[in-house]
Amino acid sequence: xxxxxxHNLRGDYAGMRPDYTVDQAWSAYSPEEHALWRRLYARQAAxxxxxxxxxxxxxxxALDFGAAIPRFDEVNAxxxxxxxxxxxxxxxxxxxxxxxxxxANRRFPVTVWLRKPEEFDYIVEPDVxxxxxxxxxxxxxxxxxxxxxxxxRGGLKADALGAIEMLSRLYWYTVEFGLIETAQGLRAYGAxxxxxxxxLPYCIESAEPLRIRxxxxxxxxxxxxxxxxxxxxxxxxxxxxxxxxxAPDFTPHYAALAGLxxxxxxxxxxxxxxxx
Ligand code: PHE
Ligand code: CO
Numbered sequence: 488x489x490x491x492x493x494h495n496l497r498g499d500y501a502g503m504r505p506d507y508t509v510d511q512a513w514s515a516y517s518p519e520e521h522a523l524w525r526r527l528y529a530r531q532a533a534x535x536x537x538x539x540x541x542x543x544x545x546x547x548x549a550l551d552f553g554a555a556i557p558r559f560d561e562v563n564a565x566x567x568x569x570x571x572x573x574x575x576x577x578x579x580x581x582x583x584x585x586x587x588x589x590x591a592n593r594r595f596p597v598t599v600w601l602r603k604p605e606e607f608d609y610i611v612e613p614d615v616x617x618x619x620x621x622x623x624x625x626x627x628x629x630x631x632x633x634x635x636x637x638x639x640r641g642g643l644k645a646d647a648l649g650a651i652e653m654l655s656r657l658y659w660y661t662v663e664f665g666l667i668e669t670a671q672g673l674r675a676y677g678a679x680x681x682x683x684x685x686x687l688p689y690c691i692e693s694a695e696p697l698r699i700r701x702x703x704x705x706x707x708x709x710x711x712x713x714x715x716x717x718x719x720x721x722x723x724x725x726x727x728x729x730x731x732x733x734a735p736d737f738t739p740h741y742a743a744l745a746g747l748x749x750x751x752x753x754x755x756x757x758x759x760x761x762x763x
Pocket of ligand 1: 634637638639640641642644645657733734735736737738
């Protein structure tokens with residue numbers, strides 16, 4: 488996730504490098520933090536077999552990082568071999584351009600701090616559990632990994648075109664809250680749902696939210712809420728679809744959308760293909 492600004496954000500931005508990276512300082516995590524990590528991991532790992540996509544399930548099993556807050560260096564050795572991505576430690580949310588720059592260079596920023604015990608069920612800002620558990624497993628999938636890099640490059644371009652808001656909606660409805668149609672039925676691939684104890688079953692099973700077939704322009708024109716379960720999810724047929732649909736130049740899309748009022752999160756359009 489990106490933030491517009493680093494003001495009033497949790498996290499220590501004092502000692503960071505110019506690219507906003509810091510050292511993970513793994514030895515500074517307390518035994519209580521490792522214990523909280525284990526509890527968070529155990530809850531999510533139990534939900535994953537029923538609700539996550541195959542690629543996520545397989546990566547999670549291979550990585551096996553449930554025993555303690557992972558050492559970023561260790562996963563980086565594996566990630567380099569798999570997709571040539573790596574994760575970098577950051578104090579928290581980043582300015583858009585810094586975030587895009589990392590993604591464009593196949594670096595995924597992971598927040599170093601862990602939530603407090605009283606935030607077990609709910610947290611507004613991404614912490615190391617969301618960033619690591621939710622995002623890292625799919626960095627091992629070659630197609631998804633390429634999509635994320637393309638997104639970063641697209642972000643730098645969108646910035647120059649004044650279109651970051653539109654592009655951010657794409658990130659939100661895919662990387663964070665995306666659903667995917669599989670042979671086993673509807674599954675989650677978005678990190679925001681995969682790291683949430685409540686929303687992971689909800690996004691698949693609840694009758695409340697809309698589930699709409701992926702539509703690039705429709706998504707870039709749809710607002711989202713950051714403090715409740717989503718009212719609409721968008722469903723892809725596979726990571727190749729995501730990569731292919733987003734490969735063309737967005738410049739004309741941004742121009743076409745510029746004068747249009749965005750849709751509220753819960754809106755059904757005549758052109759929508761409802762899924763699941
Ligand atoms: N094709 C997009 C552009 O021209 C870049 C992009 C790729 C954006 C993938 C998002 C995801 O701006
Ligand atoms: Co995220």
